Amino acid sequence: MSHVAVENVHGLDQQLAVLDLNSADVQGVPGICLSPGRYIPPHLRNKEASKNGFGYDNKDAGGWNAPKDTAYNNFGGRSDRGKSSFFSDRGSSSRGRLELSEAVLFGRYERGGFGGGGNSRWVEDSRDDEDWSKPLPPNERVEHELFSGSNTGINFEKYDDIPVEATGQNCPPHIESFHDVDLGEIIMGNITLSRYTRPTPVQKYAIPIIKSKRDLMACAQTGSGKTAAFLLPVLSQIYTEGPGEALQAMKNSENGKYGRRKQYPISLILAPTRELALQIYEEARKVAYRSHVRPCVVYGGADIGQQIRDLERGCHLLVATPGRLVDMMERGKIGLDYCNYLVLDEADRMLDMGFEPQIRRIVEQDTMPPKGLRRTMMFSATFPKEIQILARDFLEEYIFLAVGRVGSTSENITQKVVWVEENDKRSFLLDLLNATGKESLTLVFVETKKGADALEDFLYREGYSCTSIHGDRSQRDREEALHQFRSGRCPILVATAVAARGLDISNVKHVINFDLPSDIEEYVHRIGRTGRVGNLGLATSFFNDKNSNITKDLLDILVEAKQEVPSWLESLAYEHQHKSSSRGRSKRFSGGFGARDYRQTSSSTSSGGFGSRGGRNTGGHGGNRGFGGGKGRPRSGTMPSLGGRGLGGFFFFFQDIFQFSCMTA
Numbered sequence: 001m002s003h004v005a006v007e008n009v010h011g012l013d014q015q016l017a018v019l020d021l022n023s024a025d026v027q028g029v030p031g032i033c034l035s036p037g038r039y040i041p042p043h044l045r046n047k048e049a050s051k052n053g054f055g056y057d058n059k060d061a062g063g064w065n066a067p068k069d070t071a072y073n074n075f076g077g078r079s080d081r082g083k084s085s086f087f088s089d090r091g092s093s094s095r096g097r098l099e100l101s102e103a104v105l106f107g108r109y110e111r112g113g114f115g116g117g118g119n120s121r122w123v124e125d126s127r128d129d130e131d132w133s134k135p136l137p138p139n140e141r142v143e144h145e146l147f148s149g150s151n152t153g154i155n156f157e158k159y160d161d162i163p164v165e166a167t168g169q170n171c172p173p174h175i176e177s178f179h180d181v182d183l184g185e186i187i188m189g190n191i192t193l194s195r196y197t198r199p200t201p202v203q204k205y206a207i208p209i210i211k212s213k214r215d216l217m218a219c220a221q222t223g224s225g226k227t228a229a230f231l232l233p234v235l236s237q238i239y240t241e242g243p244g245e246a247l248q249a250m251k252n253s254e255n256g257k258y259g260r261r262k263q264y265p266i267s268l269i270l271a272p273t274r275e276l277a278l279q280i281y282e283e284a285r286k287v288a289y290r291s292h293v294r295p296c297v298v299y300g301g302a303d304i305g306q307q308i309r310d311l312e313r314g315c316h317l318l319v320a321t322p323g324r325l326v327d328m329m330e331r332g333k334i335g336l337d338y339c340n341y342l343v344l345d346e347a348d349r350m351l352d353m354g355f356e357p358q359i360r361r362i363v364e365q366d367t368m369p370p371k372g373l374r375r376t377m378m379f380s381a382t383f384p385k386e387i388q389i390l391a392r393d394f395l396e397e398y399i400f401l402a403v404g405r406v407g408s409t410s411e412n413i414t415q416k417v418v419w420v421e422e423n424d425k426r427s428f429l430l431d432l433l434n435a436t437g438k439e440s441l442t443l444v445f446v447e448t449k450k451g452a453d454a455l456e457d458f459l460y461r462e463g464y465s466c467t468s469i470h471g472d473r474s475q476r477d478r479e480e481a482l483h484q485f486r487s488g489r490c491p492i493l494v495a496t497a498v499a500a501r502g503l504d505i506s507n508v509k510h511v512i513n514f515d516l517p518s519d520i521e522e523y524v525h526r527i528g529r530t531g532r533v534g535n536l537g538l539a540t541s542f543f544n545d546k547n548s549n550i551t552k553d554l555l556d557i558l559v560e561a562k563q564e565v566p567s568w569l570e571s572l573a574y575e576h577q578h579k580s581s582s583r584g585r586s587k588r589f590s591g592g593f594g595a596r597d598y599r600q601t602s603s604s605t606s607s608g609g610f611g612s613r614g615g616r617n618t619g620g621h622g623g624n625r626g627f628g629g630g631k632g633r634p635r636s637g638t639m640p641s642l643g644g645r646g647l648g649g650f651f652f653f654f655q656d657i658f659q660f661s662c663m664t665a
Contacts, residue, residue: 132291133242134186136290136291137290143193146193147286164204164403165402166205166209166401172208172209172211175208176204177199178191180208181208181211182211186235187232187236189290190286199225200229201224201403202226202403203229206229206233207229210230210237211237214399218379219380219400226345227283227345229379231284238266238293243266243292244266244340245338246316246337249262249337249338250263261312264337264338264339265336265339266293267316267317267343268342269318269319270321270342270344270345272350273321273349274299275482276345276346277298280345284317294314294315295318296310296311296317297320304328307328311328311334318334322359322362323358325358325362326358326362329362347380347387347390376398378391382524382525384521412536413537413561415563416539416564417540417569419544421544426455432510432512440509441491443505443511445496445497445513446515447496447517452469452494459492466493467484467490468493468495469481470495485505494514497522508532508537509530510538511530511539513527513539516547541554543569548572551569551576
């Protein structure tokens with residue numbers, strides 16, 4: 001053995017001796033002074049032994065080793081600066097250290113609380129027994145991360161004119177302000193941080209209904225604040241009531257040889273897609289800021305091991321897709337024994353995707369408390385007959401809430417329908433993108449995954465920054481695509497229906513239906529990605545012979561939202577209505593279940609809705625294609641150019657698009 005090797009062996013022996021906690025030889029190592037069985041990290045070696053036994057003396061207080069009262073006083077939130085101690089003040093919060101509120105949000109407690117050290121196991125914490133209605137100390141960094149976005153639109157005032165209908169016995173009165181109902185200190189502080197000035201129509205009615213512990217089925221315009229309508233009152237109730245028996249049940253449970261505990265969420269929110277589940281989870285983090293409640297999210301298409309580890313840090317509010325939740329329940333990771341609040345968001349979409357067996361398995365065939373003992377809420381933009389029948393099984397003496405006409409579109413969205421042959425669509429799309437500007441966020445919907453990839457490739461070759469999202473892309477790719485779109489790095493997103501429902505992507509200026517969907521409900525949800533919460537939006541749809549099945553319903557949507565109706569669409573709708581008169585109208589607008597509370601209209605044959613439908617605006621721009629002009633079916637052929645057929649109609653159409661882009665810039 002060489003001399004160098006011998007030296008290395010001795011050096012290694014000395015290092016191992018330092019790490020040998022039970023060896024007597026360690027006492028002879030120079031510079032090491034420790035009690036038997038205690039490990040000293042390298043950066044604290046050669047230092048004077050701590051009097052308190054933790055390796056060093058912390059004279060600054062406020063750390064985890066300090067008395068509880070002292071530690072809490074060092075987490076900021078001073079009340080001598082003229083505003084509530086709920087808000088963090090610059091300079092008053094402790095920096096450079098993991099703070100209590102941050103740990104609650106991200107599950108990083110090293111000692112106790114909502115997480116563990118290296119193995120992520122739950123550690124007992126006396127804070128669990130504290131008053132859950134009192135806010136925890138603020139955290140400036142987390143506060144900025146959660147609440148730095150924008151929440152209101154330029155036409156928010158128009159929401160006051162939206163009609164609302166609530167049916168059911170003993171319906172509580174609606175509110176006009178968040179101060180009209182006792183939501184608690186935590187909720188009111190987070191409402192202020194979110195810059196919510198007043199409740200939207202669905203929130204005005206849903207919040208007092210849920211606070212009164214009534215079941216609810218709510219149907220509201222897309223982008224009208226449905227998520228906050230159930231998160232605010234549900235979490236307010238949890239803060240008031242505390243964890244109850246759920247926390248003790250979790251502590252008493254043992255799952256597997258490693259002693260990891262089963263989680264018993266107090267509230268469960270079901271969503272049809274991973275994107276919507278993640279969106280609800282992010283909103284829940286805002287409402288749960290500075291509280292004891294720890295939100296979690298589980299969904300398919302992602303690493304289940306990581307989701308299990310996150311659950312093991314604690315879970316009081318769970319957002320989940322039905323399939324992944326059933327998997328977690330069968331693995332013994334989730335118990336619904338103490339789930340007092342059940343929310344089904346986009347319930348009709350979940351049924352359309354075939355999730356009814358999983359939903360019934362979760363609600364009816366496991367340990368969830370029965371209806372009457374739990375509170376159940378169903379939210380969606382549409383409620384066809386099948387959903388309202390399902391409500392009879394899940395809800396008890398519920399209140400049916402309809403904000404605006406059920407399934408209608410927002411008048412904040414300018415809807416344009418143009419006749420475009422299949423082989424002209426790409427050229428017309430390029431003209432649209434040039435008219436709106438390359439920097440405007442534009443969402444382009446296609447029907448197939450292959451079509452999404454092909455269109456993205458075409459736009460990329462044409463020099464446009466774009467990305468795509470569909471069901472065959474991995475979860476990481478989908479999240480990255482959404483991030484690039486939201487940030488504006490790729491202002492054009494080509495998507496299939498997977499991104500159509502529930503996604504809250506702010507500042508989407510233009511939605512283009514490159515391929516129209518086969519049913520009108522999907523159309524409503526697609527164009528609802530723009531014009532959200534009072535903002536103005538534009539939706540353009542390419543129509544041709546392939547879309548004749550939705551002609552009549554599309555006409556009804558345009559008339560109801562007081563949009564311009566092309567004369568050729570009226571003619572086609574008239575033809576289609578006479579052809580299908582023996583079969584009756586489509587179920588989407590047949591009244592009854594789809595339009596009002598079926599308990600009120602089950603014996604009625606009249607079509608539902610709110611008030612008059614308004615007059616038809618049939619004035620076109622001229623030309624025989626595009627928006628009006630001559631009667632009858634538009635002529636087929638190539639898309640008109642600057643000297644081609646139908647120039648007038650298309651010229652004014654693109655002029656409208658350009659003016660709209662300037663107005664919303």
